[in-house]
Amino acid sequence: MTDPRELVQKNLEDVRRRMAAACLRRGRPQDSVTLVAVTKTVDAAAARALYDLGVRDFGENRIQQAEEKIAALSGLDIRWHMIGHLQRNKARDVVQRFAMIHSVDSLRIAEAIAEQARKRQTVARVLIQVNVSGEETKSGIASEEAGGMARDVARLDGLRLEGLMTMAPFCEDPEDCRPCFRRLRELRDEIAAAGIEGAEMKHLSMGMTNDFEVAIEEGADLIRVGSALFHGIIPPTPH
Ligand SMILES: *Cc1c(COP(=O)(O)O)cnc(C)c1O
Numbered sequence: 001m002t003d004p005r006e007l008v009q010k011n012l013e014d015v016r017r018r019m020a021a022a023c024l025r026r027g028r029p030q031d032s033v034t035l036v037a038v039t040k041t042v043d044a045a046a047a048r049a050l051y052d053l054g055v056r057d058f059g060e061n062r063i064q065q066a067e068e069k070i071a072a073l074s075g076l077d078i079r080w081h082m083i084g085h086l087q088r089n090k091a092r093d094v095v096q097r098f099a100m101i102h103s104v105d106s107l108r109i110a111e112a113i114a115e116q117a118r119k120r121q122t123v124a125r126v127l128i129q130v131n132v133s134g135e136e137t138k139s140g141i142a143s144e145e146a147g148g149m150a151r152d153v154a155r156l157d158g159l160r161l162e163g164l165m166t167m168a169p170f171c172e173d174p175e176d177c178r179p180c181f182r183r184l185r186e187l188r189d190e191i192a193a194a195g196i197e198g199a200e201m202k203h204l205s206m207g208m209t210n211d212f213e214v215a216i217e218e219g220a221d222l223i224r225v226g227s228a229l230f231h232g233i234i235p236p237t238p239h
Pocket residue numbers: 038040061083084167208209210224225226227228
């Protein structure tokens with residue numbers, strides 16, 4: 001049986017190589033893209049293996065699942081990214097534990113996050129999740145609403161709007177995701193051009209295992225990758 005650490009190392013090298021190649025194709029510096037390792041299907045030991053290989057950004061989509069890992073790895077210089085749909089009653093925990101929230105999909109959740117951040121006297125860094133493809137099963141606001149939402153969110157004290165996030169529909173051919181990523185970049189550029197006070201539209205969080213190379217070619221600077229890093233790792237048993 002392969003040592004899980006060796007497996008993770010091989011997977012990471014492969015992902016890094018593919019990231020570098022995508023950057024090269026667009027003449028982008030390699031350090032312009034941050035890999036957010038999505039650890040939702042693995043335990044703290046697997047995340048730790050990646051940390052030891054230099055990864056510092058980790059993504060989780062559920063608070064409850066994340067908490068154990070965050071506790072197990074506390075004291076390490078890890079930036080945790082919340083990438084899943086949020087409930088208002090979880091705003092306090094998410095503000096406390098996460099460096100960035102990618103999944104703001106309503107003004108109500110943005111207000112709850114801002115309120116908790118003010119209580120803690122911090123500023124929450126957030127992205128607005130846009131459902132570019134319009135698939136009913138995906139969270140996120142409609143593309144047409146992104147500009148208005150950006151204005152409303154940027155106005156809130158206690159948070160800073162730093163960009164947009166999307167999930168592309170699953171495509172057999174990742175090339176088919178390109179229009180979705182391109183649209184998110186255009187939306188980001190439009191919002192940036194509007195010069196909204198309090199908005200700093202520098203991040204585009206897009207691209208997962210299946211499509212991150214295309215996302216990088218279209219301007220992603222945060223890619224969220226799980227399966228490609230952890231395939232072959234046995235998932236933790238639920239309890
Ligand atoms: C699970 C998840 C990912 C990672 O998906 P992979 O296909 O495993 O790379 C990225 N973004 C979100 C929002 C997720 O829930």
